[in-house]
Amino acid sequence: MATTLVIDTATAACSVALIEGARVVASLHDVVGRGHAERLVPMIAELPDGGRADSILVDCGPGSFTGVRVGIAAAIGLGIGWGVPVSGYTSTALVAAAGLEDNLNWQGLAVVLEGGHGELFVQPYDRPLAPAGALASLKPEAALTAIGTRPAIGSGVRWLADVAGVEALPEAARAILLPEALRTLPPRPIYGRAPDAKPQPQAAR
Numbered sequence: 001m002a003t004t005l006v007i008d009t010a011t012a013a014c015s016v017a018l019i020e021g022a023r024v025v026a027s028l029h030d031v032v033g034r035g036h037a038e039r040l041v042p043m044i045a046e047l048p049d050g051g052r053a054d055s056i057l058v059d060c061g062p063g064s065f066t067g068v069r070v071g072i073a074a075a076i077g078l079g080i081g082w083g084v085p086v087s088g089y090t091s092t093a094l095v096a097a098a099g100l101e102d103n104l105n106w107q108g109l110a111v112v113l114e115g116g117h118g119e120l121f122v123q124p125y126d127r128p129l130a131p132a133g134a135l136a137s138l139k140p141e142a143a144l145t146a147i148g149t150r151p152a153i154g155s156g157v158r159w160l161a162d163v164a165g166v167e168a169l170p171e172a173a174r175a176i177l178l179p180e181a182l183r184t185l186p187p188r189p190i191y192g193r194a195p196d197a198k199p200q201p202q203a204a205r
Contacts, residue, residue: 005053006172009036009071010063010091017172018047027173036070060088060185062121062192072187088185094170096125097177099153110147112156120156121192122146137192
């Protein structure tokens with residue numbers, strides 16, 4: 001059966017897995033905060049056969065600007081070197097998939113991940129796993145309104161007052177839970193908000 005190398009560096013976690021269908025062959029997961037670039041390649045090398053697989057699946061974000069780029073660059077580089085296809089998924093979809101799998105009584109949830117500049121990435125999902133709304137980058141107060149009565153899960157729940165959420169990060173091994181429709185994105189960054197640096201308007205001549 002075909003194997004897939006999963007790479008997830010979009011958040012504080014550096015996570016890799018080698019999966020075969022619905023079976024996890026091997027996986028490594030480490031909450032590093034920073035330093036994904038230094039940690040990722042050795043982690044892949046620790047997998048069976050150095051992580052060599054028939055395809056590669058990578059987290060495209062949203063999350064850390066640097067983390068997202070590190071994962072995608074590694075996936076594309078390995079894909080070229082091995083001559084295998086590379087596709088992507090979103091960090092919110094992976095967290096949602098794990099949340100619904102671990103909480104069978106939930107009919108839906110809201111993924112809340114730490115963003116930048118005091119904002120949170122928020123996206124609701126319904127069961128069976130499917131987005132119930134668009135991804136948004138919101139201040140905590142606005143995030144509370146967007147979440148409504150849904151259970152909240154993700155790295156950003158600690159910034160939400162009076163919400164008994166579940167803290168979680170994407171874990172590469174849980175990619176076996178993603179349906180095909182949510183794991184076929186092109187390997188391009190999904191930043192979730194506008195870049196910090198903005199071009200200056202040119203002076204009139």
